[in-house]
Amino acid sequence: MAGDTVSRPFSLWTAPVPIKVAIEQDAVTPFPKPEAPEDEGDHDRDRRLMSSLPAKVYGKRRYLEYQATWWPEAALQGVLAIQRRFRPRPSDVLLASYPKSGTTWMKALVFAIMSRKVYPLRDHPLLRLNPHDCVVQLLGAYATGKEAVVEALPSPRIMASHMPFSTLPASVVDANSGCKIVYVWRDPKDVLVSLWHYYSKLRPEEAHLSEFHDLYESFCRGDTVFGPWWDNVLGYFRASVEMPTRVLFLRYEDMLEDTASNVVAIADFLGCPFSAEEERAGVVDAIVKLCSFEELKNLDTNMSGSNGLLLKLPSSSYFRKGVAGDWMDHMTREMADRIDTIVQAKLQGSDLEIKPAST
């Protein structure tokens, strides 16, 4: 396994390896298997645990409540494996988010920021690979037996996860783990609308959630996938206040408003700041452009094909509108006010505020 890069100057970093490349390579030359392979006892324990959890069935899929979060059953197997066996490295970067909050964008930006010394922007892997083929979804990898590929990825690794902060393995959260977490959150009303488009177009088998009204009610109750939304956001917000050098908390709408400043902030946070020379040469703007919605959406690689480990999704499905405020076309003012009221009550006392619909 490659050594850790945390204490090496950024100019000597190797580039993060796109997960698709690592998986293809694994098919040719098997990576070393993890030292502590899963034993049968773990399987049995997981099965027993999962059969004892509160469950909801949507169409053909079961969702289970574990550690105060609603998980798709298949993803929960990944969660249990991660909690048991994931070993962080000090140079790891974890991109965390509630689904439909800008994960794809974050994957592209952080991958481009961290790899800029190695991959020239005019011939960048992101021009040929969907961001989800560049940055691994941890749950998907651990739930589908690709754990050894993640273990074998050279440092620095970038990984993404929708797991709430409170469910991350202690080894990641530990003050000495060193790994950094970048969290992105978004107006919950737009998250809900984006999630509905996702369910209604791509997951018709979960018929229960394809009606906007049903998904809306589920979101308000807090039992939507990886929910409650407010716990997911609050966990990372609090962690960012307590550990500002470990957890960066970003808002999708702020990033839309001024992407360049956020790109600079992400690079500073990750320990790979832009040099004055890079800024003069326009590297920040080039990364902003490469990862912009319009640019990514219109690349051949993102207009066709599919990707993903646990779920194979059309690459184009990650790029819908990419704007703030789309909820206005989907819900009445009363519906918006109700979500805002619920969310504001949940966030009360935390210093985290959402912009209410009625302002």
Ligand code: A3P
């Ligand atoms: P909409 O459905 O509102 O358009 P995730 O990546 O977490 O699944 O989030 C998907 C949302 O992010 C979608 O929102 C998608 O259009 C938007 N998105 C994807 N790439 C983006 C980019 N480069 N810039 C801004 N938004 C982006």
